[in-house]
Amino acid sequence: MSNNHTPGAAITLVGCAKTFADGTRALEPLDLAIAPGETLVLLGPSGCGKTTTLRIIAGLESPDAGGKVLFDGADVTRLPIEKRNVGMVFQSYALFPNMSVVENVAYGLRVRGVAKAERLARAGEVLEMMRIDALADRRIDQLSGGQRQRVALARALAVRPRVILLDEPLTALDAALREHLRAEIDGLLRRLAITAIYVTHDQAEALALGDRIVVMRHGAIAQIGTPREIYFRPADDFVAGFVGVTNRLEGAVRGGRFETAAGALAVEAADRAAATLAFRPETAQLCVAAGSGLRFRVDQVHFQGARQRVLLSAADGSRIVLEAAAEVVLSAGDEVGIALDPSRIALV
Amino acid sequence: MTGPSAPPDRSLINTTHSQPFLPPAEAKAMPSADRLARLFLLPLGLFVLAFFLLPMVRLVAVAGAGPNGAWEYLALITNARHFGTLIATLVLSAATTAVTLAIGVVVALFLGRNRFPGQSALVAMLTLPLAFPGVVVGFMVILLAGRQGLIGGLTQQMGMGRLVFAYSMAGLLAGYVYFSLPRVLVTLLAAVEKLDPALEEAARSLGASRAQVLRDVILPGIAPSLMASGAIAFATAMGAFGTAFTLATRIDVLAMTIYTEFTLNANFASAAALSIALGLITWGVLAATRNLSGDRVAAAG
Numbered sequence: 001m002s003n004n005h006t007p008g009a010a011i012t013l014v015g016c017a018k019t020f021a022d023g024t025r026a027l028e029p030l031d032l033a034i035a036p037g038e039t040l041v042l043l044g045p046s047g048c049g050k051t052t053t054l055r056i057i058a059g060l061e062s063p064d065a066g067g068k069v070l071f072d073g074a075d076v077t078r079l080p081i082e083k084r085n086v087g088m089v090f091q092s093y094a095l096f097p098n099m100s101v102v103e104n105v106a107y108g109l110r111v112r113g114v115a116k117a118e119r120l121a122r123a124g125e126v127l128e129m130m131r132i133d134a135l136a137d138r139r140i141d142q143l144s145g146g147q148r149q150r151v152a153l154a155r156a157l158a159v160r161p162r163v164i165l166l167d168e169p170l171t172a173l174d175a176a177l178r179e180h181l182r183a184e185i186d187g188l189l190r191r192l193a194i195t196a197i198y199v200t201h202d203q204a205e206a207l208a209l210g211d212r213i214v215v216m217r218h219g220a221i222a223q224i225g226t227p228r229e230i231y232f233r234p235a236d237d238f239v240a241g242f243v244g245v246t247n248r249l250e251g252a253v254r255g256g257r258f259e260t261a262a263g264a265l266a267v268e269a270a271d272r273a274a275a276t277l278a279f280r281p282e283t284a285q286l287c288v289a290a291g292s293g294l295r296f297r298v299d300q301v302h303f304q305g306a307r308q309r310v311l312l313s314a315a316d317g318s319r320i321v322l323e324a325a326a327e328v329v330l331s332a333g334d335e336v337g338i339a340l341d342p343s344r345i346a347l348v
Numbered sequence: 349m350t351g352p353s354a355p356p357d358r359s360l361i362n363t364t365h366s367q368p369f370l371p372p373a374e375a376k377a378m379p380s381a382d383r384l385a386r387l388f389l390l391p392l393g394l395f396v397l398a399f400f401l402l403p404m405v406r407l408v409a410v411a412g413a414g415p416n417g418a419w420e421y422l423a424l425i426t427n428a429r430h431f432g433t434l435i436a437t438l439v440l441s442a443a444t445t446a447v448t449l450a451i452g453v454v455v456a457l458f459l460g461r462n463r464f465p466g467q468s469a470l471v472a473m474l475t476l477p478l479a480f481p482g483v484v485v486g487f488m489v490i491l492l493a494g495r496q497g498l499i500g501g502l503t504q505q506m507g508m509g510r511l512v513f514a515y516s517m518a519g520l521l522a523g524y525v526y527f528s529l530p531r532v533l534v535t536l537l538a539a540v541e542k543l544d545p546a547l548e549e550a551a552r553s554l555g556a557s558r559a560q561v562l563r564d565v566i567l568p569g570i571a572p573s574l575m576a577s578g579a580i581a582f583a584t585a586m587g588a589f590g591t592a593f594t595l596a597t598r599i600d601v602l603a604m605t606i607y608t609e610f611t612l613n614a615n616f617a618s619a620a621a622l623s624i625a626l627g628l629i630t631w632g633v634l635a636a637t638r639n640l641s642g643d644r645v646a647a648a649g
């Protein structure tokens with residue numbers, strides 16, 4: 001399957017803004033370059049413009065004057081969706097209720113004029129790849145949510161598109177199934193080496209699936225980066241807060257040291273009167289022995305089996321959350337120190 | 349209502365009787381009230397049944413009581429004039445249905461997909477013909493395509509001679525379509541607005557052209573409403589009288605023939621037999637579409 005797949009297209013957005021007829025400014029001018037075969041995740045809260053961006057790439061919306069969409073360097077801004085050869089997976093799946101599973105999957109080939117025998121064979125191949133060949137003759141209303149999701153993906157892939165666009169494809173499913181399908185989609189996109197743009201508001205999905213993540217806010221890009229960059233070095237408070245739990249300590253940088261109410265820490269940064277140190281709960285090491293850089297008092301301990309979650313507060317009352325190995329015995333009121341890995345903290 | 353064990357306190361008994369729906373009495377009162385209702389329902393039901401059935405029974409009896417006896421029922425087929433009328437009526441009704449649905453789908457798709465100022469006013473205006481009886485619609489067709497009509501005047505000025513089609517099949521068709529369109533449009537508009545736009549977008553993303561989207565997504569999606577409104581258009585056209593009465597000078601339709609048979613020719617048996625045929629055909633079409641679409645279809649007009 002992967003060798004006869006159309007190679008993924010490189011996609012470039014240049015100055016794509018979107019103002020809807022009612023005056024809603026959904027996107028500020030946006031530049032974005034997506035490499036062939038890359039899986040790019042658009043992440044952000046509801047209403048931040050993810051779907052609009054996806055629809056502009058698909059050709060379902062046109063950008064405001066001046067905006068341009070390029071596929072492999074060719075300007076497709078004026079090309080309608082039916083001519084762009086994109087695969088789309090909708091949040092509601094949008095499967096045709098008047099067609100069986102295999103007819104749904106073969107539909108794109110049918111409208112391309114592929115002969116019946118060949119299109120059924122090719123649809124069968126894709127169904128097999130998605131491990132739903134047993135469902136070929138079912139009606140859509142006889143399928144579960146997870147099965148519908150697979151059919152929607154199979155239908156989009158059957159036409160061997162240059163790019164596959166997925167708009168919150170897992171949001172309608174329950175948590176366990178979501179995780180399962182996420183891993184499956186991840187494997188599939190990597191195997192096919194197809195360019196994929198994946199919209200989600202779920203940070204766990206974004207971190208697991210993306211080669212790169214675009215975090216969006218109010219119709220603009222807040223940060224672009226690999227999942228690691230986004231997670232460990234969030235560009236600002238918004239990104240940090242949106243992607244997982246983040247600890248934050250206010251202080252100042254003086255002479256290569258970040259000084260805060262909890263103590264001081266060596267950092268590589270220029271002097272600053274006001275700075276915030278941000279780090280994830282699992283990046284800090286708890287040291288019961290006295291003498292480390294930052295000192296806290298234990299407020300609460302939540303035992304979770306293999307790990308425990310420890311809530312701490314500094315002398316000025318600022319609170320942080322930590323994860324520690326379960327073996328360390330802690331109780332409220334204990335004085336502890338924390339050590340931070342300098343490569344996994346961010347000073348903003 | 350009060351059981352025999354009720355205390356012999358007069359005031360209490362009085363209360364119970366004057367207010368029979370007090371909570372303790374209610375439980376006992378229900379079954380008897382139910383029985384009472386059934387007692388009233390029975391004659392009501394009989395009356396309704398009689399109201400529905402008697403005219404039809406009478407119709408059947410009258411049709412068979414003419415000089416031809418039961419053969420009168422076959423007159424529709426054996427009498428060449430009546431048979432021609434039947435065919436003309438069927439063709440006209442089928443054509444009305446097809447044209448009304450075609451226009452209805454196009455207009456409903458346009459109105460359902462686009463938003464523009466004055467839209468609700470336009471929709472309200474399109475349903476205006478609902479307020480006109482068939483006679484008025486026929487009158488309007490004459491004003492438009494009659495001997496002194498607007499269209500005739502226009503074609504004459506363009507040097508193509510006076511185009512008059514009000515009294516032909518085309519005139520009847522125009523009147524019937526005008527009459528049926530609002531009913532069909534209201535149903536189709538609701539169906540179009542219920543279509544999931546993502547379905548259409550999905551088809552387009554797979555490469556479907558506009559015509560293919562129409563064939564594979566839109567028409568199947570509104571099929572139940574097409575059936576229902578088509579059946580209504582057909583039934584309305586089969587029985588339309590007012591428009592036909594105003595326009596049908598050259599061609600006969602069943603409703604007109606029935607009218608002339610019993611008013612002018614006093615041929616009650618023939619009129620009754622034709623009425624039964626008209627009723628059965630229309631009812632059959634409605635029943636068939638109801639079975640096919642699984643939707644409820646009510647005859648109108």
Ligand SMILES: Nc1ncnc2c1ncn2[C@@H]1O[C@H](COP(=O)(O)OP(=O)(O)O)[C@@H](O)[C@H]1O
Pocket residue numbers: 020021022024025026044045046047048049050051052053
């Ligand atoms: N067709 C439309 N007309 C007007 N406003 C719209 C339309 N589609 C989306 N919007 C608005 O544009 C903004 C971005 O929407 P969207 O791209 O759907 O966000 P997201 O997918 O990130 O939740 C929202 O404020 C939304 O209300």
Ligand SMILES: [Mg+2]
Pocket residue numbers: 047050051052
């Ligand atoms: Mg969205």
